Amino acid sequence: xxxxxxxxPLPKPRRDLAPILLPIALALVMIPLVGSPSTWLTLTAAxxxxxxxxxxxxxxxxxVFGLMDVLNFGHGAFIAVGxxxxxxxxxxxxxxxxxxxxxxxxxxxxxxxxxxxxxxxxLGLVVERVLILPVYGQHLKQILMTTGxxxxxxxxxxxxxxxxxxxxxxxxxxxxxxxxxxxxxxxxRVLAMLIGLAVFIAIQLVLxxxxxxxxxxxxxxxxxxxxxxGYRIRRLFLGVxxxxxxxxxxGGVMWALYREQVHxxxxxxxxxxxxxxxxxxxxxxxxxxxxxxxxxxxxxxYGGFLVPKxxxxxxxxxxxxxxxxxxxxxxxxTSR
Amino acid sequence: MTDLLKLSGVHTHIGRYHIxxxxxxxxxxxxxxxxxxxxxxxxxTTLRTIMGLWQASSGEITLDGMRIESxxxxxxxxxxxxxxxxxxxxFSDLTVKENLVLAARDAAxxxxxxxxxxxxxxxxxxxxxxxxxxxxxxxxQMLSIARAIIEPRKLLLIxxxxxxxAPAIVMALIECLKEIKRKGATILLVEQNFFAARELGDSVxxxxxxxxxxxxxxxxLAADVPLQERLLGLSLEAHQ
Numbered sequence: 001x002x003x004x005x006x007x008x009p010l011p012k013p014r015r016d017l018a019p020i021l022l023p024i025a026l027a028l029v030m031i032p033l034v035g036s037p038s039t040w041l042t043l044t045a046a047x048x049x050x051x052x053x054x055x056x057x058x059x060x061x062x063x064v065f066g067l068m069d070v071l072n073f074g075h076g077a078f079i080a081v082g083x084x085x086x087x088x089x090x091x092x093x094x095x096x097x098x099x100x101x102x103x104x105x106x107x108x109x110x111x112x113x114x115x116x117x118x119x120x121x122x123l124g125l126v127v128e129r130v131l132i133l134p135v136y137g138q139h140l141k142q143i144l145m146t147t148g149x150x151x152x153x154x155x156x157x158x159x160x161x162x163x164x165x166x167x168x169x170x171x172x173x174x175x176x177x178x179x180x181x182x183x184x185x186x187x188x189r190v191l192a193m194l195i196g197l198a199v200f201i202a203i204q205l206v207l208x209x210x211x212x213x214x215x216x217x218x219x220x221x222x223x224x225x226x227x228x229x230g231y232r233i234r235r236l237f238l239g240v241x242x243x244x245x246x247x248x249x250x251g252g253v254m255w256a257l258y259r260e261q262v263h264x265x266x267x268x269x270x271x272x273x274x275x276x277x278x279x280x281x282x283x284x285x286x287x288x289x290x291x292x293x294x295x296x297x298x299x300x301x302y303g304g305f306l307v308p309k310x311x312x313x314x315x316x317x318x319x320x321x322x323x324x325x326x327x328x329x330x331x332x333x334t335s336r
Numbered sequence: 337m338t339d340l341l342k343l344s345g346v347h348t349h350i351g352r353y354h355i356x357x358x359x360x361x362x363x364x365x366x367x368x369x370x371x372x373x374x375x376x377x378x379x380x381t382t383l384r385t386i387m388g389l390w391q392a393s394s395g396e397i398t399l400d401g402m403r404i405e406s407x408x409x410x411x412x413x414x415x416x417x418x419x420x421x422x423x424x425x426x427f428s429d430l431t432v433k434e435n436l437v438l439a440a441r442d443a444a445x446x447x448x449x450x451x452x453x454x455x456x457x458x459x460x461x462x463x464x465x466x467x468x469x470x471x472x473x474x475x476x477q478m479l480s481i482a483r484a485i486i487e488p489r490k491l492l493l494i495x496x497x498x499x500x501x502a503p504a505i506v507m508a509l510i511e512c513l514k515e516i517k518r519k520g521a522t523i524l525l526v527e528q529n530f531f532a533a534r535e536l537g538d539s540v541x542x543x544x545x546x547x548x549x550x551x552x553x554x555x556x557l558a559a560d561v562p563l564q565e566r567l568l569g570l571s572l573e574a575h576q
Contacts (some may be wrong), residue, residue: 214434218427225425228387229483230413230441333429 019287019330023294030302038183043301049189051297052196053258057251058274058281058289059203060244066220066284066333068237070132071139074146075248075274076267077153081123082116082249083256083266084157087166089115097171105171113253120249124242132241150267157264166262174257192254199247203286216240220284220333273300276315280322282329291330295322340365340491340522341386346395346405348378348385355381357546359395363491368513368523370533370554373543374569379526380422382543383493386524387419388412400490414441416490420497422526424480428469432460432479435468439483446486453482456512474505481509485516492516492523498532510535534558542567 027044034040061075089112090097096108131149135141170188177184207213215236219226223233255270256262277296281288296315303314310317322330341363348356355378363369371379384390386397388409397405404412413419427435436445454461457478463471468479477497484492497513498506510532517523517536527533533540537554550557550567557563 211437214430214438217429218438221427221429222425224389224409225421225427226438227409228389228413228419228421228425229439230410231438232408232410 016331019291019326022330023291023298026295026298026302030298033306034302038181039305041180041183042185043305044298045185045189045193047298047301048294049186049192049196049297050258050301051294052193052199053251053254054270054273054277054297055196055290055293056199056254057248057270058277058293059199059286060240060247061274062278062281062284062286062289063216063220063240064237064244065278067216067223067233067240068136068219069139070136071142072132072146073143073271074127074131074148074150074153075244076271077127077150078120078123078245078248079252079255079267079270080157080262080264081153082120082252083168083262084161084166084264085116085119085249086112086253086256087161087168087262090168097169100172102173105173109171113250116249116253117246120252121242121246124245125238127245128238128241154264161264163264168256168260168262170257170260188257192258195250195254199250200286200290207286212236217333273315276319280319280329282326282331282333284333285329285331288329288331288333292322337364337367339363340400341524342396342398343382343386344396344398346382346385346397347393348381348390349393350381350390355546356385356392359543359546359548361541361548361551363522363524364539365522366520367538368517368525368536370537370540371524371526371543372528372533372540372568377543378546379543380495381546383419383421383495383524383526386412386493387417416488418484418487418489418492420480420484420492420494422495422499424473424476426468426471426476426479426483428467430468431465432468432471433464435479435483436486439486441487443487449486453485456508456515457482474501477501477505477509478512481512485521490522492521492525494523495526496528497525498527498529506532530558 030043031037031040034043057075057079061072064070064072090108093108096104099105127146127149131145132142135145174188174191177186178190205213207217215226215231215233219233219236226233252267256266259266273296277289277292280295281290281292295318299314299318300311304311326332339362343359343361346356346359347354359378359382361369361382371382373379381390385392386404388404388407388411392405395405396403399412399415399417402415404415407415427438430438436450457475459471459475460478460482463475468476471479481494481497484494494513497509501509506529513523513525513532513536523536525533525536527536534554540550540552540554540557541548542550542557544567550563557567
């Protein structure tokens, strides 16, 4: 039964600010616990940078989850492939990577990132057509197929590049830190924050200012009704899947530079973090994914500093706490 | 009068359940055909099968002489079939305007059509830029119907539009559907509200256990209380 007649005024929509305030509150609470303001600033900057990288990797997965209810446990393969492709671009241009000029460094880094995204996106096309298309709507088979795909991808990388860890040094101009008083903020972390923020803004613009974005948002909420309006959501999903794969590839390059190394199972440590972010953010919610990624990174950094042993389980504890507060995630979009 | 929609021997299985068990029905062009029956008779499944949301296991569905039972839902929609589900299914995260922009598909929204819709549902104009999720149940139903008629459609499939709505809103919906009918629309309407069924229906189909057990004029069923009791378990007057 309706609560309002057609002519009654609408209640003012309430802005749900609590999830946005959560990382801010967490950061403020940490000031006295960490003690030193400079350490706190360093940890906060590290959290934001790490959060942005995780967000880039997780943003595609949350849309894939929300839009088509597909459990892609092989998302990490795109991360590793992206990182390996970047090493191919870096190898012949070692001198440019070591040059003491930001523009020369970026002239190698940008094509490496773009090529990694292109290859990961193309791999996404193959994975969606070959592995996921036959198992739509069958969660157990999706898990088996995508996990199998991840294993095949990792073993293929081992076969092609060998089992050794491949070093991936940061370009010279991205080494070192910006010094603000007695606070040092690593240059690369600032770049990671800027790229993450740019990706977030770009996704928000597409989702909120374009018809394609309208379709994605509507599809996340009720894909059946989108089809009943005459839109082929499978094609839309393929596009989202490829974009998500490409973003994972970009995230892989950034993570490899952050760790300064590449190996075939590099995504193993990230997959858990990415799933935690997607779940606590709310399936299909880019805003939730963004805040979730920052929270996960904050808990990892502050937790690792204050109680190192707790770092092993801190993200699971965070997920439990968030889901007890909001069982469908910070910003629930879909009821699946 | 030609039949716009015809179902012949349509069976639908959902999992291991055999829901539609050989449906034969015809929806004449320009008429409102009521689809009545007890809960669980298969009315919603019939609409969803026509729309391609559930695949018919066997049988033929023709729209304007064209076989559609194997077509995908978006193709059926683009042939001119509008669907208003029982759950309304408005996109709550989108504004009223955005919901209608999506429904207009490739075309820009027709201003005259929009004004016509606003004439029936003034709330939609007032809450044009409000999130659909913040609308009341009645307003959501208005939006759901507006979405189906923002573009000209050959056929409208509407599933229990008055369910759970306040009487004043039911009246507004009936007036709107009457006006759509006067414009020559063809409608297959599932409805439990007898007043609405009697006001709108030209012909009636009654379902039970996945089959059509009665077909005829709506006026004749409305006048025949014993028949109502036999087909529906109780008289339609009792539904008022």
